[in-house]
Amino acid sequence: MDENGRRVFQFFNEIGIINQLAGAIFAARLPDGLHVSHFALLNHLVRLGDEKTPLALASAFQVPKTTMTHTLAVLEKRAAIRLTPHPSDGRSKIVFLTEAGRKLHDDAIASMADPIRQITADLGDGTISDLIPQLEKIRAYLDQNRSI
Amino acid sequence: MDENGRRVFQFFNEIGIINQLAGAIFAARLPDGLHVSHFALLNHLVRLGDEKTPLALASAFQVPKTTMTHTLAVLEKRAAIRLTPHPSDGRSKIVFLTEAGRKLHDDAIASMADPIRQITADLGDGTISDLIPQLEKIRAYLDQNRSI
DNA sequence: ATTACTTAGTTCGATATCGTATTAATTACT
DNA sequence: AGTAATTAATACGATATCGAACTAAGTAAT
Known part of the structure; x- marks a missing residue:
């Protein structure tokens, strides 16, 4: 691996560590037994719209279908989502956010407000937003380029 | 959450997605049943030196002690590390990299060379390294600021 | 020295993630 | 229409991650 390759490698290493540290901070604040992956899915549905198929969501998160099946089952059990048969494809389903799901998302966002505020105060001068x-x-x- | 807060939130969201996508790319290439967490530990020991205690490693990776116990057990079973009693503290242990562990790390690095090369070729003009x-x-x- | 407290690591049970195989529905081909 | 190939979701078993409780060793206070 050449010099450029090492830098790219280092980049992903830093990304991984930041993700681990930030994940730990946020996971500690999430409501009840809400896992980061559950929140991530709720956040996706809120931001990009619901009425997606399980497969589309698995693809969006780059996780195996079986993982998505499990995550959806958990959120359905909490009544945060509803699963209905797909209107035109008998094999498939559609994922709907429920009101309870939106509230759970709101609560999760609220639970992260404190650390976000702290980080914003300490690093919010552009250190972070310039990178986006x-x-x-x-x-x-x-x-x-997922097939790389 | 104000505008700055939203940007910070978005930053961590992007970090999480990049980590997920990159992790999927690398995980698909790792030797045998080597998990990303196993590689991460080997990489840590190679880069920052071995002869650490399990607790120090758990702290470095911000994972519970129990997770580190498990990861170390897997790597010890593969003879990639050795665990010896701590010389001055009867409760503790010391983690040593073995030659097999170094070779496994080398193999893992080599297995990632292709995607790294590709990414470097496509984005290596500073897009990545400028961010480091x-x-x-x-x-x-x-x-x-872990206690945030 | 004894007792209380703290620390390092493990055990155990629960959940998350993933790969393989299976089932049911759809599509393609003839 | 009938068969083969493909696709969506699930069932199942294995590993990873984590929290709570436990054991053993060290530390502190008297």
Whole structure:
């Protein structure tokens, strides 16, 4: 691996550590037994709209279908989502957010407000937000090149 | 949450997605049944030196002690590490990398060379490496403010 | 020295993630 | 229409992660 390769490797290493540290901070605040993966799914449905199929969600999160089946089962058990038969494809289903699901998402967001505020106060001068456009570009690239 | 807060939140969201996508790419290449967490531990020992206690490693990775016990047991079973009694503290142990462990790390690195090369070729013009200093700063901040 | 407290690691049970195989429905091909 | 191939979701078993409780060893206070 050459010099550029090492830098790329280091980049992903830093990303991984930040993700681990931030995940630990947020996981400790989430309501009840809400797991980060549950919140991530709720957040996806709130931000990008519900009425998706389980397979589409598995693909969006780059996780196996079986993992999504499990995550959806948990959230359905909590009544945060509803699963209905797909209107035109008998094999498939549609995922709907419920009111309880939206409230759970709101509660989760609220639970993270304190650490977000603290981090914003300490690093919010642009240290973080300046990076977002670049990260979006990298994320889009990886998203479009999954077969690498 | 104000505008700055939303940006910070979005930042961690992008970090999480990139981590997920990159993790999927690398996990698919790792040797045998080597899990990302196993590789991460080997990489830590190679880069920052071995002869650490299990607790120190758990703290470094921000995972519960029980998780580290399990990860170390797996790597010991593969003879990638050795665990010896701590010389001055009867409760503790010391983790040593073995030659097999170094080789396993080398193999893992080699297995990731192809995707790294591809990513470097596509994004290696500074898009990635320019971000590293900022990410290091953020990582160091989170590392020093775990109790947030 | 004795007792109380703390610390390092493990055991155990529960949940999350994942790979393989299976079932049911759809699509493609003839 | 009938068969083969594909696709969506699930069942099942294995590993990873985690929290609570436990054991053994060290530390502190008197």
